[in-house]
Amino acid sequence: MGDAAVFLDRDDTLVVDSGFIDHPDKVVLVPGAADAVRRLRERGFKIVVASNQSGVARGYFDETRLKEIHDRMRQLLAGHGAAVDAVYYCPYLDGPEATVDAYRRKSNLRKPEPGMMYRAAGDLNLDLSRSWMIGDAPRDVQAGRAAGCRTILIANGEPADSVDNNAADYCVANLLDAVAVVERETTSAKSAHRSEFPSAPAASAGDIGDRLNEIRDLLEHRDRQQRFDDFSVARLLATLLQMLALFAVGWGILALLSDDTSMAVPRLLLGCFLQISVIAALLATRR
Numbered sequence: 001m002g003d004a005a006v007f008l009d010r011d012d013t014l015v016v017d018s019g020f021i022d023h024p025d026k027v028v029l030v031p032g033a034a035d036a037v038r039r040l041r042e043r044g045f046k047i048v049v050a051s052n053q054s055g056v057a058r059g060y061f062d063e064t065r066l067k068e069i070h071d072r073m074r075q076l077l078a079g080h081g082a083a084v085d086a087v088y089y090c091p092y093l094d095g096p097e098a099t100v101d102a103y104r105r106k107s108n109l110r111k112p113e114p115g116m117m118y119r120a121a122g123d124l125n126l127d128l129s130r131s132w133m134i135g136d137a138p139r140d141v142q143a144g145r146a147a148g149c150r151t152i153l154i155a156n157g158e159p160a161d162s163v164d165n166n167a168a169d170y171c172v173a174n175l176l177d178a179v180a181v182v183e184r185e186t187t188s189a190k191s192a193h194r195s196e197f198p199s200a201p202a203a204s205a206g207d208i209g210d211r212l213n214e215i216r217d218l219l220e221h222r223d224r225q226q227r228f229d230d231f232s233v234a235r236l237l238a239t240l241l242q243m244l245a246l247f248a249v250g251w252g253i254l255a256l257l258s259d260d261t262s263m264a265v266p267r268l269l270l271g272c273f274l275q276i277s278v279i280a281a282l283l284a285t286r287r
Contacts, residue, residue, distance in 0.1 A: 002127035005085075006040050006182065007117055007149065009135030010051035012156055013175060015073055020055040022065065024072035032176040034080030039179050041083065043186055046124055049073075049087040050116040050133075050143070056091035057103035063091060086124060088116040111135075112142030117149065134178045141168040150185075152178040245274035 011017040014037075016028040037047055049070075055061050061069075070087045077084055090109035098104035108115035121128050133144025136154040144151040145167065153168035154175060172178050252267030 002121065002125045002130075003046050004044065004130035005046035005048050005120070005124070005126045005128075005132075007048050007050045007120070007131065007133045007135075007144065008037075009137065009140045010049050010073070010089075012136045013134060013140075013154060014049065014077075020058070020060045021069055022055065022061045024068045027069060027072045027076065029073075029076050030175060032174065034077050034082040036175045036179045037077055037082035037084065038080065040182065043183060045132075045182075046085045046126060047083070048085055048117075048120050048124070048126075049089075050111070050120070051087070051089045052111050052139070053089040053091050054093040054098070054110075057093035057098035057100050059099040066091070086120060088120055090116060111137075112139040112146070114143045114147035117143065117147035121147075132182055134175065152181055154178060241274050241277045245271050245277075247271075248274055 008014055011021070012030070014030055014033045015021070016030055018026055018028070021027060040047060053066055056063055056066060066089065070089075074084050074087070088109075090107055090111070092098075092103050092105055092107035092110055094104065094106045107113070109119070117128060117131075117133070120126060128148045131147075131149045132152065133140055133147070133149045134152045134154065135141065135144075136156050138153070141151045141153050151168045152170045152172060154177075155171060155173055170178070170181050172181060248267055248271035252264045252271060255261070255264035255267055
């Protein structure tokens with residue numbers, strides 16, 4: 001079984017969206033982002049950022065600058081004890097707005113397609129059925145559902161009941177509220193698992209001794225039964241036939257050495273026949 005992960009959108013989920021962020025100095029964490037990531041990691045989740053970054057295709061910045069931006073984001077989070085396991089992004093965009101030819105195309109990495117999640121699952125050995133996708137746009141929800149994850153849509157100040165949640169499992173006001181949902185659901189799942197498989201009462205020293213004696217008696221019984229099963233009429237017959245076969249072959253070899261070929265051939269044939277009978281008898285014991 002793979003690890004569970006929480007996939008996080010970048011802009012307006014972890015980082016304040018100020019338009020197309022084209023420089024590391026423009027990276028500002030959303031209030032509570034570091035605390036949210038830290039709490040998710042404490043629950044044992046891998047933290048994976050999955051972000052559409054069409055600014056590369058639009059020519060606003062290149063992938064080298066985008067890496068610097070993501071490194072800055074990770075640095076800010078790590079400064080608060082909140083590490084990110086991996087960052088995935090889609091630099092592609094289809095249509096005339098993509099001014100860089102190398103990046104003008106459709107891609108299954110671009111949300112609402114689930115390509116980034118599938119790639120992360122392969123790279124990090126993730127169990128998508130136990131994972132979550134958290135983001136502020138319907139495309140985040142669509143990508144998460146397509147990948148088999150549970151989904152949370154962040155309303156970012158809008159009334160939760162007025163947001164088009166696109167069939168998200170949950171719709172919350174902010175990232176910290178989303179983390180609270182994950183924590184609550186994780187605790188409920190663990191409690192249900194413990195109820196389904198209750199702990200066995202502790203065994204006393206006397207109980208352990210009795211169990212060990214029972215195991216010893218069982219092993220001794222099986223050993224006796226095995227020795228009894230090993231003896232059978234077929235095995236006894238096979239043993240006798242083997243002795244006769246060896247005698248016949250030796251008798252035939254003596255005839256060959258004395259140049260009495262007329263007696264050697266039938267004796268050797270008799271040895272072969274007896275050896276075949278041995279094999280047949282042994283096969284009979286395996287049925």
